[in-house]
Amino acid sequence: MSNKIFDAILTQAITKVKTEKQQKIVESAIQLFAEKGYSNTSTAEIAKASGVSEGTIFKHYGTKDKLLLSVILPFVSELFPYMAQELIKKTMSENTTTFEQFLRSLIKDRVEFVTENREIFQIVVKEIVYKDELKKELLPYALANIPPIFKKVLEEFRERGELVDLPADKILKNLVTFLGGFFVSRFLLIDDFNVSEEEIEDAIQFVMNGLRNPQNNALE
Amino acid sequence: MSNKIFDAILTQAITKVKTEKQQKIVESAIQLFAEKGYSNTSTAEIAKASGVSEGTIFKHYGTKDKLLLSVILPFVSELFPYMAQELIKKTMSENTTTFEQFLRSLIKDRVEFVTENREIFQIVVKEIVYKDELKKELLPYALANIPPIFKKVLEEFRERGELVDLPADKILKNLVTFLGGFFVSRFLLIDDFNVSEEEIEDAIQFVMNGLRNPQNNALE
Amino acid sequence: MSNKIFDAILTQAITKVKTEKQQKIVESAIQLFAEKGYSNTSTAEIAKASGVSEGTIFKHYGTKDKLLLSVILPFVSELFPYMAQELIKKTMSENTTTFEQFLRSLIKDRVEFVTENREIFQIVVKEIVYKDELKKELLPYALANIPPIFKKVLEEFRERGELVDLPADKILKNLVTFLGGFFVSRFLLIDDFNVSEEEIEDAIQFVMNGLRNPQNNALE
Amino acid sequence: MSNKIFDAILTQAITKVKTEKQQKIVESAIQLFAEKGYSNTSTAEIAKASGVSEGTIFKHYGTKDKLLLSVILPFVSELFPYMAQELIKKTMSENTTTFEQFLRSLIKDRVEFVTENREIFQIVVKEIVYKDELKKELLPYALANIPPIFKKVLEEFRERGELVDLPADKILKNLVTFLGGFFVSRFLLIDDFNVSEEEIEDAIQFVMNGLRNPQNNALE
DNA sequence: GATGAATGAGAATTCATTCAT
DNA sequence: TATGAATGAATTCTCATTCAT
Numbered sequence: 072m073s074n075k076i077f078d079a080i081l082t083q084a085i086t087k088v089k090t091e092k093q094q095k096i097v098e099s100a101i102q103l104f105a106e107k108g109y110s111n112t113s114t115a116e117i118a119k120a121s122g123v124s125e126g127t128i129f130k131h132y133g134t135k136d137k138l139l140l141s142v143i144l145p146f147v148s149e150l151f152p153y154m155a156q157e158l159i160k161k162t163m164s165e166n167t168t169t170f171e172q173f174l175r176s177l178i179k180d181r182v183e184f185v186t187e188n189r190e191i192f193q194i195v196v197k198e199i200v201y202k203d204e205l206k207k208e209l210l211p212y213a214l215a216n217i218p219p220i221f222k223k224v225l226e227e228f229r230e231r232g233e234l235v236d237l238p239a240d241k242i243l244k245n246l247v248t249f250l251g252g253f254f255v256s257r258f259l260l261i262d263d264f265n266v267s268e269e270e271i272e273d274a275i276q277f278v279m280n281g282l283r284n285p286q287n288n289a290l291e
Numbered sequence: 292m293s294n295k296i297f298d299a300i301l302t303q304a305i306t307k308v309k310t311e312k313q314q315k316i317v318e319s320a321i322q323l324f325a326e327k328g329y330s331n332t333s334t335a336e337i338a339k340a341s342g343v344s345e346g347t348i349f350k351h352y353g354t355k356d357k358l359l360l361s362v363i364l365p366f367v368s369e370l371f372p373y374m375a376q377e378l379i380k381k382t383m384s385e386n387t388t389t390f391e392q393f394l395r396s397l398i399k400d401r402v403e404f405v406t407e408n409r410e411i412f413q414i415v416v417k418e419i420v421y422k423d424e425l426k427k428e429l430l431p432y433a434l435a436n437i438p439p440i441f442k443k444v445l446e447e448f449r450e451r452g453e454l455v456d457l458p459a460d461k462i463l464k465n466l467v468t469f470l471g472g473f474f475v476s477r478f479l480l481i482d483d484f485n486v487s488e489e490e491i492e493d494a495i496q497f498v499m500n501g502l503r504n505p506q507n508n509a510l511e
Numbered sequence: 512m513s514n515k516i517f518d519a520i521l522t523q524a525i526t527k528v529k530t531e532k533q534q535k536i537v538e539s540a541i542q543l544f545a546e547k548g549y550s551n552t553s554t555a556e557i558a559k560a561s562g563v564s565e566g567t568i569f570k571h572y573g574t575k576d577k578l579l580l581s582v583i584l585p586f587v588s589e590l591f592p593y594m595a596q597e598l599i600k601k602t603m604s605e606n607t608t609t610f611e612q613f614l615r616s617l618i619k620d621r622v623e624f625v626t627e628n629r630e631i632f633q634i635v636v637k638e639i640v641y642k643d644e645l646k647k648e649l650l651p652y653a654l655a656n657i658p659p660i661f662k663k664v665l666e667e668f669r670e671r672g673e674l675v676d677l678p679a680d681k682i683l684k685n686l687v688t689f690l691g692g693f694f695v696s697r698f699l700l701i702d703d704f705n706v707s708e709e710e711i712e713d714a715i716q717f718v719m720n721g722l723r724n725p726q727n728n729a730l731e
Numbered sequence: 732m733s734n735k736i737f738d739a740i741l742t743q744a745i746t747k748v749k750t751e752k753q754q755k756i757v758e759s760a761i762q763l764f765a766e767k768g769y770s771n772t773s774t775a776e777i778a779k780a781s782g783v784s785e786g787t788i789f790k791h792y793g794t795k796d797k798l799l800l801s802v803i804l805p806f807v808s809e810l811f812p813y814m815a816q817e818l819i820k821k822t823m824s825e826n827t828t829t830f831e832q833f834l835r836s837l838i839k840d841r842v843e844f845v846t847e848n849r850e851i852f853q854i855v856v857k858e859i860v861y862k863d864e865l866k867k868e869l870l871p872y873a874l875a876n877i878p879p880i881f882k883k884v885l886e887e888f889r890e891r892g893e894l895v896d897l898p899a900d901k902i903l904k905n906l907v908t909f910l911g912g913f914f915v916s917r918f919l920l921i922d923d924f925n926v927s928e929e930e931i932e933d934a935i936q937f938v939m940n941g942l943r944n945p946q947n948n949a950l951e
Numbered sequence: 952g953a954t955g956a957a958t959g960a961g962a963a964t965t966c967a968t969t970c971a972t
Numbered sequence: 973t974a975t976g977a978a979t980g981a982a983t984t985c986t987c988a989t990t991c992a993t
Contacts, residue, residue: 108421110330245497252472277465281501344954548861550770685937692912717905784975
């Protein structure tokens with residue numbers, strides 16, 4: 072997020088002391104954006120939902136766009152760097168000596184995080200899918216931050232002999248595809264209020280072993 | 292799609308002879324909706340892009356909403372039932388005696404189909420993600436059509452001893468999660484102009500075998 | 512007016528066939544802008560005054576700014592080139608053998624023109640004074656068109672021995688200062704409905720006895 | 732300026748002790764009004780430019796309109812009466828025995844004054860041109876104060892045989908037209924940072940040779 | 952069937968002004 | 973005295989939709 076405006080909005084959103092009304096504006100905005108999407112939510116609705124005049128919204132956030140960013144940026148800016156740090160920590164930690172343990176820990180941790188921030192997660196995904204500008208800002212940022220570290224982790228585990236003998240790139244691609252599908256389907260398509268332990272275990276088994284019957288080794 | 296309006300629009304969209312202008316309207320609408328999203332595309336833009344007056348659009352489609360459905364419905368109404376049929380056919384076909392072959396055939400076939408209809412695919416996904424009403428209409432429809440047949444297919448292959456010994460439900464969930472992630476990431480997030488054979492093979496290997504090193508059988 | 516947008520608006524304003532409502536919009540805009548100034552006139556007022564919905568105004572003119580230009584540009588684009596042509600014609604004409612005759616003819620002609628377009632004249636002057644952007648567009652344009660030709664004319668008359676022996680630049684500056692003051696004071700400050708012959712003659716005498724070569728005593 | 736509100740604002744603006752913040756408010760207001768015009772300057776801008784809260788502005792000045800008057804009135808109320816006094820003094824003074832000397836002295840003095848108060852001059856002219864209400868207040872006031880005294884002065888000089896044999900009214904009209912054009916063009920249209928001696932002399936020569944009695948050939 | 956002028960409801964945004972602290 | 977949060981009316985502008993031709 073090299074963009075200066077982004078930085079300005081972010082620091083303001085995080086550091087600035089918020090009045091009660093501002094709190095309510097952000098809360099209402101989060102709820103409405105998550106539910107109906109940014110484009111289908113009017114500032115009048117937000118104002119009404121938060122018991123505030125429209126003027127107040129613009130006094131504090133300038134434009135509807137900046138309001139969206141004020142909601143999104145703290146989330147994404149926490150999501151990714153945090154992930155990066157945790158990835159490394161988990162790899163090294165004693166509790167995650169195997170890749171499977173690492174994966175379990177990662178999924179559980181992110182499920183918890185997204186569960187807590189379900190609505191913002193929905194907004195982010197919806198707008199990345201819908202607003203080209205946002206996609207163009209956020210996607211490169213995400214791609215620049217996560218994959219490199221993830222790849223290192225994967226290489227580490229592969230060297231330990233735990234992973235299939237494929238380039239880390241390829242492993243990463245499929246893993247991210249599955250995890251992306253997992254989070255989006257659970258937290259956006261089906262508004263699943265809690266992802267069960269069992270479901271997580273099933274996912275882990277799928278990632279680790281695939282669908283092939285282990286007894287049936289006749290590779291084609 | 293129990294909805295009568297849907298049916299009416301659908302039959303009209305499919306059966307009715309289209310004038311040249313109507314063709315252009317639909318083409319332009321598809322392109323613009325795919326690019327900018329339904330909410331961010333005005334009828335004025337569509338009119339301009341298709342070299343037609345705004346009046347004409349409404350003469351033919353009544354409302355902007357119906358225009359969207361005229362674009363989407365033929366696609367989804369073809370996509371899902373067709374898939375169902377093919378699924379069965381493929382399972383039974385001689386060329387797809389193994390699950391892996393079945394999977395390969397399925398993915399290739401759908402990649403081809405979505406590649407050809409990339410823009411409508413993008414519209415459908417975007418609006419399912421964005422418009423709750425559409426999600427509520429299409430998702431149940433899709434869930435009612437695909438999973439049951441898919442489950443049958445999976446059970447068939449499991450009985451043949453090719454698949455891991457888990458309930459078809461669980462297998463299905465993870466498989467769909469991955470395939471959903473695959474198509475959305477390739478055709479929507481990254482506007483990939485052609486998905487390579489290699490990429491497909493990698494995906495198949497991932498689904499079939501997972502990430503675990505086959506040499507390392509130390510199950511935890 | 513090198514600006515492309517200006518050209519586009521100008522040609523559209525001149526060539527495009529106007530509906531009755533458009534006529535009324537322009538008429539009302541002219542009257543209100545002249546009376547209250549552009550900044551102090553709302554599009555709602557214009558809509559009301561012209562018996563049209565606000566939407567219609569924007570359908571035709573896009574923005575309030577473009578409406579202003581649609582009103583102003585035909586006037587200025589006619590005013591200056593026309594002036595240039597006339598200036599030369601008058602100098603050469605037999606009826607204007609002396610500078611005084613030339614001056615009289617010029618003033619009368621422009622008085623007539625501005626009298627007919629009094630309101631637009633007021634708008635132009637007001638906005639040049641008030642809107643920096645417009646001043647920056649229009650002033651250089653005016654300065655590039657009028658002075659050079661004017662200077663030639665002055666030099667011609669000076670060579671004929673009719674004018675004081677000063678650089679044409681200096682003569683021009685003072686002449687324009689006076690004429691500018693004349694038109695602005697009569698048509699803007701005091702909303703004078705008709706400038707009398709007598710007043711014009713007084714002005715001419717004022718100017719002449721300043722510019723006339725004292726050696727040249729041949730009073731007409 | 733018969734208006735009581737005007738008087739109240741004026742006396743307050745002149746007599747009341749100003750806090751530092753008030754000083755800054757007025758300074759910023761002057762600068763912004765001069766640059767962008769009253770209508771195009773928001774109180775928020777003024778607040779920001781002067782490092783003061785918006786509340787403070789309204790605490791002190793009540794309305795934006797009154798702030799404008801607080802800026803303008805001290806200027807005009809000083810400008811005109813002062814001019815009147817000076818006019819008489821100059822006529823009688825020994826240094827200004829001729830009309831030309833009087834004119835030179837007058838122009839130089841006013842050029843100096845306006846140079847020092849360039850911004851307020853710009854505000855006054857802009858708003859007189861733009862705001863009908865202000866024009867209706869100030870113009871009659873100016874017309875009631877200046878012309879009568881000016882006329883007396885002109886009559887005095889005419890009786891001395893220095894001026895052309897025309898009614899003082901007519902002389903005045905053309906003189907004011909030229910001087911008005913002079914000040915407005917130099918200090919508003921072209922933001923001339925200093926009007927040169929030479930330019931002033933040229934203007935005087937222009938005026939003199941129009942007004943000077945041709946029988947009176949005693950050039951200074 | 953096609954046009955395009957016209958609409959009016961609503962969208963985002965601005966702004967002078969008020970008021971509790 | 974000074975603040976700045978809050979307001980609501982007004983402003984520019986958008987847009988799906990209607991309708992006479």
